[in-house]
Amino acid sequence: xxxxxxxxxxxxxxxxxxxxxxxxxxxxxxxxxxxxxxxxxxxxxxxxxxxxxxxxxxxxxxxxxxxxxxxxxxxxxxxxxxxxxxxxxxxxxxxxxxxxxxxxxxxxxxxxxxxxxxxxxxxxxxxxxxxxxxxxxxxxxxxxxxxxxxxxxxxxxxxxxxxxxxxxxxxxxxxxxxxxxxxxxxxxxxxxxxxxxxxxxxxxxxxxxxxxxxxxxxxxxxxxxxxxxxxxxxxxxxxxxxxxxxxxxxxxxxxxxxxxxxxxxxxxxxxxxxxxxxxxxxxxxxxxxxxxxxxxxxxxxxxxxxxxxxxxxxxxxxxxxxxxxxxxxxxxxxxxxxxxxxxxxxxxxxxxxxxxxxxxxxxxxxxxxxxxxxxxxxxxxxxxxxxxxxxx
Numbered sequence: 027x028x029x030x031x032x033x034x035x036x037x038x039x040x041x042x043x044x045x046x047x048x049x050x051x052x053x054x055x056x057x058x059x060x061x062x063x064x065x066x067x068x069x070x071x072x073x074x075x076x077x078x079x080x081x082x083x084x085x086x087x088x089x090x091x092x093x094x095x096x097x098x099x100x101x102x103x104x105x106x107x108x109x110x111x112x113x114x115x116x117x118x119x120x121x122x123x124x125x126x127x128x129x130x131x132x133x134x135x136x137x138x139x140x141x142x143x144x145x146x147x148x149x150x151x152x153x154x155x156x157x158x159x160x161x162x163x164x165x166x167x168x169x170x171x172x173x174x175x176x177x178x179x180x181x182x183x184x185x186x187x188x189x190x191x192x193x194x195x196x197x198x199x200x201x202x203x204x205x206x207x208x209x210x211x212x213x214x215x216x217x218x219x220x221x222x223x224x225x226x227x228x229x230x231x232x233x234x235x236x237x238x239x240x241x242x243x244x245x246x247x248x249x250x251x252x253x254x255x256x257x258x259x260x261x262x263x264x265x266x267x268x269x270x271x272x273x274x275x276x277x278x279x280x281x282x283x284x285x286x287x288x289x290x291x292x293x294x295x296x297x298x299x300x301x302x303x304x305x306x307x308x309x310x311x312x313x314x315x316x317x318x319x320x321x322x323x324x325x326x327x328x329x330x331x332x333x334x335x336x337x338x339x340x341x342x343x344x345x346x347x348x349x350x351x352x353x354x355x356x357x358x359x360x361x362x363x364x365x366x367x368x369x370x371x372x373x374x375x376x377x378x379x380x381x382x383x384x385x386x387x388x389x390x391x392x393x394x395x396x397x398x399x400x401x402x403x404x405x406x407x408x409x410x411x412x413x414x415x416x417x418x
Contacts, residue, residue, distance in 0.1 A: 027144060028122055029072040031063065033132030034080030034105050034114050039246055041415045042373030042391050043355060048082040050132035051089055052251065053338060055258040055283075055301045055319050058089045059245060060132055062258065064096050070141040072128060073098040076121045078114040080105045086132070110217040111198075116210040123207070129200040129218075131244055135254040138240040140199065147201035150176070152234040153226060154206055157199035159238045166246070167195035168219040170235050178233040183219045194235065197242050248353055248371050255336055256317050259299040269304065285322065303339065327362070335366075344380065361398070373408075389415070 037049030044052070050060035064075065075098050079086060083104060093100035103118040115122070115129060128144055138157070147155040156178065158170055164185070169192045171180040181196075182189055196219060209225060210216055223233060241257050243250045262281045269286025276294040285304035290296065294312040303322035308314070311329045318332050321339035326332065331348040338355050344362035351368030354360070358372050361380035366372070371389045378384075379398035390396070391408035407413045 027072045027141075028074045028076065028125065028127040029067055030076045030078065030115050030118055030122055030127060030129045031060075031067075031132050032078050032111055032114050032129065033060070033083065033086055034078055034108070035133070036081040037133070038412075038415055040248065040251070042389060042411070043248075043251075043353065043371060045392055045411055046082075046374060047085055048080075048132075049245065051082075051085050052245065053319075053321065053336070054135065054245075054251070054255045055262075056303050056321055057258075059135055059254070060086060061089060061096075063130070063132070063134055063136070064090060064093070064098060064100075066137065067128075067130070067140065068093075068096045068098040070139070072140070072144075075100045076103060076118050077101070077132070078103050078105060078118055080108070080114075107213070108215055109213070110215040110221070112206075112210045112218045112222045113214055113216040115202075116207060116212060116216070119207050123204045126201055126203050129202060131198045133245045134197070134199065134242065135245055135257065136197075136199075136240065136242040137257070138197075138199075138238045138242055143199070143236050143238070144201050146236055147234065150232075150234045152177075152203075152232045154200055154202045154223070155234040155236050156181075156223070157197040157238050158194040158235045159197050159242055160193050161195045162193070164190060164193050164195040170194050170196060172235045176235050176237075178223075178227070178235050181219070181223055181227065181233070194237070197238060198244060199238075199242075201236075248369060251353065252334070252336065252351065252369075255319055256334075259301060259317050259319065262299040262301060265298070291328070309345070321356075338374075355392070373411075 033050050037044035051058045101121050168183040170178045171192050243254050245251045262283050265280035265282045267284045271284050272289040275292040276290045279297045281298040283301045287305045290308045291310040296314045297316050301319045305323040308326045309328040312326050313331045315333035317334040320337045323340050325342045327345040329346045330343045333350045335349045336353045340357040341354050342359045347364040349366040352366050352370040354372045355374040357375045360378045364382045366384045367386035369387045370384050373392035375393045376390050378396045381399045383401045385403045390406045394406045394408050
């Protein structure tokens with residue numbers, strides 16, 4: 027079975043995490059998120075994979091290769107210009123013609139049974155089917171109204187107040203018949219939700235909805251990214267050690283996934299589910315709380331506390347500092363007795379002095395330097411990098 031994974035977006039809403047990697051390569055539990063998606067699809071039988079590439083596409087090629095490690099065959103199709111969601115799939119038409127195919131976003135993290143979705147579509151008399159899921163706040167998504175036969179009666183992209191006639195949000199996952207290519211213009215920016223689906227309905231075609239069950243997010247914000255990591259860390263069911271673990275009078279309450287060459291100092295505590303990469307040094311009296319992921323070659327100094335956070339590779343946390351519900355990118359240095367409040371995102375190679383407080387929902391751009399004792403209440407940008415964070 028064929029699947030097209032769209033990986034063209036720049037991920038501006040997730041900056042500073044996407045300056046040096048495309049959104050599908052953001053690590054979740056220490057593994058690029060696109061790998062989680064490809065493994066899930068291949069396990070369901072979608073082994074003929076076409077990936078549309080745009081921003082930093084070579085990074086995606088590096089982490090996936092030809093797909094053989096995932097028991098799949100991957101074909102890459104590069105976009106020379108921004109084509110929108112439907113336009114990017116049209117650009118890959120030669121690899122998708124001949125049978126119904128699944129379309130998913132490269133930033134999707136899900137455990138939904140998409141094989142069931144594919145089979146249900148093949149039973150229906152529809153040119154395309156849209157995967158729908160009930161959510162609390164659908165205003166950032168396309169919403170659909172269904173009848174009892176699961177035919178879509180109305181579709182509205184990003185409804186405003188007074189327009190939210192349903193909480194069934196489009197997941198951005200579709201099953202399409204190859205006939206859709208007849209209605210997508212070539213080399214033109216054209217989206218599924220904004221353009222193709224309304225046009226097909228106006229022409230009298232039936233679109234069907236499929237009600238999904240399970241976990242799904244498109245990791246469009248740091249909080250969504252953290253939620254996706256919680257799902258993946260819940261898959262850590264037992265404590266495993268991939269190499270050497272040095273423990274001195276410490277306590278481990280699993281499940282914890284340890285890499286190689288880990289040291290855990292006296293009186294320190296690790297409470298799972300937690301994932302810790304290789305070459306990590308954890309000092310004395312440290313607490314690492316549930317739903318935390320720590321990358322390779324990190325250093326956690328004495329009496330530090332890490333709760334429900336993502337530390338990427340090469341991060342150093344100073345003595346007595348606390349990190350709560352935050353994302354810390356590669357090679358960040360955080361001094362002693364700092365407080366990093368929840369939903370903070372710190373870009374790569376940033377350097378924070380001692381005694382700093384970072385207020386919640388704050389972002390620090392790559393390579394910024396915060397002096398000792400500062401209280402940071404708003405975004406700290408770096409003009410050497412693009413300073414926008416709205417968009418795709």
